[in-house]
Amino acid sequence: MLRATGLFAGLVAATLAAASATSATVVHAVPADPGVVVGDPIDDPALGVEGASQVVTFTYRTAGAEGTSSGQLLVPKGAAPEGGWPIVAWAHGTVGMADGDAPTRSGVVYDLYRTLFADWLQRGFMIVATDYAGLGTAGVHPYLNADVAAHNVVDSVRAARELVPAASERWAVAGQSQGGHAALATAARAADLAADLDFRGTFASGAPTNLDRLVGLAGPDFPDLRLDGLTLYIAYIAAGLRASRPDLDVNGYLTPQGRELVDAADTTPLAQFKPIANGIAVRDLFARPLAGTPFPQAVTDYLGVPSTGFEQPLMLVQGLADRVVPPVLTLWYAADLTLAGERFTLRLPSGGHVEGLGQSVPEVGAFLDRLLH
Known part of the structure; x- marks a missing residue:
């Protein structure tokens, strides 16, 4: 049996304690002739x-x-x-x-x-x-x-x-x-x-x-979980969410360094973007904790997978x-x-x-x- 230990176990326990309602579907315009x-x-x-x-x-x-x-x-x-x-x-x-x-x-x-x-x-x-x-x-x-x-x-x-x-x-x-x-x-x-x-x-x-549950815990005090590429993936999620949900004001949750990284996400080739993102901690992306704001639910609506x-x-x-x-x-x-x-x-x-x-x-x-x- 695989066991979560230490800090990661604490994060999982904290997230498990949160409500686990089925995520809503983000609706997007679909062309009249999809698949053509x-x-x-x-x-x-x-x-x-x-x-x-x-x-x-x-x-x-x-x-x-x-x-x-x-x-x-x-x-x-x-x-x-x-x-x-x-x-x-x-x-x-x-x-x-x-x-x-x-x-x-x-x-x-x-x-x-x-x-x-x-x-x-x-x-x-x-x-x-x-x-x-x-x-x-x-x-x-x-x-x-x-x-x-x-x-x-x-x-x-x-x-x-x-x-x-x-x-x-x-x-x-x-x-x-x-x-x-x-x-x-x-x-x-x-x-x-x-x-x-x-x-x-x-x-x-x-x-x-369940990545949405982890992202929803991010903020200036987010610990180093020693996961490969986590900053890159969160920057990509933020870039996609910002384009999909302009009403959310994603930039308002980010530090200047975080905004700069997210701004570069969609135009910078992975080979160049990856080493930059790997040199930045997740906590340095965020100006404030996401918990207790509309951001975690927006992330769940955006990427949550139903069970x-x-x-x-x-x-x-x-x-x-x-x-x-x-x-x-x-x-x-x-x-x-x-x-x-x-x-x-x-x-x-x-x-x-x-x-x-x-x-x-x-x-x-x-x-x-x-x-x-």
């Missing part, structure tokens, strides 16, 4: 993966930012099976907020992702991978906005089916880190957003569930050595799912944030096989 491809799709072999017969980059209409997102589809080799290629909608982990960091521009981030994609293509799955709104397209990327991410994923599937007539209506969502969060957000909304499609289930690895509404199979992977998303947050979420009567599979490999997923490739592939074949 705009512009000319591009055959993009430079971003190819082993086992793909075709790689296409495209732009489509969706919610968030200025109403569009870019994405990529990978078609397996050979003839489509009866009923068409089953679809895995892939939601990527954090790559940055600058347009140049979008996977359709920068390529596949991790060799592990290539391994996953090659395995899925071999199993006969067509892969559809959104960049998310505002990442590679106009506007500020609403980082970890659950509602927007769900729309982006669903609409990317519709766009891919427009481009590939041999694609099936059967689909599942899979994601890692930021994408694990997007996958869970998508699954909980699939019945409403994708009633015209045949949604089969969800895989999520290293998803930052009910999963009508199809769900698989979670959480590396026990993860220093980006602490295992205790995922175990807490698993407890919430259990108390809500949800059925799910939880895999706890020994590796870290990305390594834990690497240790689970065969199990993830087998899970998706059961869903889609």
Whole structure:
């Protein structure tokens, strides 16, 4: 059994004592024709993966930012099976907020992702991978906005089916880190957003569930939790929240140094932004404690993931050595799912944030096989 000790245990206990009401959904304008491809799709072999017969980059209409997102589809080799290629909608982990960091521009981030994609293509799955709104397209990327991410994923599937007539209506969502969060957000909304499609289930690895509870405790006295990249992620959340909720006056909660960092988040490539953010403590971002203000509820409304509404199979992977998303947050979420009567599979490999997923490739592939074949 994993135990939270010391300071982090205290923070978890304090947050557990808070009310845990289901978060509200932040509503965003959705185009009249979500999922419709705009512009000319591009055959993009430079971003190819082993086992793909075709790689296409495209732009489509969706919610968030200025109403569009870019994405990529990978078609397996050979003839489509009866009923068409089953679809895995892939939601990527954090790559940055600058347009140049979008996977359709920068390529596949991790060799592990290539391994996953090659395995899925071999199993006969067509892969559809959104960049998310505002990442590679106009506007500020609403980082970890659950509602927007769900729309982006669903609409990317519709766009891919427009481009590939041999694609099936059967689909599942899979994601890692930021994408694990997007996958869970998508699954909980699939019945409403994708009633015209045949949604089969969800895989999520290293998803930052319950992160809103942790962010809500931030302030000038916030301790050093020794989590990798926490300042960067909070700056990204603040930048996305500021663009989505101008009524909240996010700047009013930030120090001058915090405003400067948040101002740079959406335009600075990750390679340059990460070392800057890593040199700043979370406490130095905030001019006052967030507890007791409208900010924590706004964060929950923005990125909170529900623990009910999963009508199809769900698989979670959480590396026990993860220093980006602490295992205790995922175990807490698993407890919430259990108390809500949800059925799910939880895999706890020994590796870290990305390594834990690497240790689970065969199990993830087998899970998706059961869903889609």
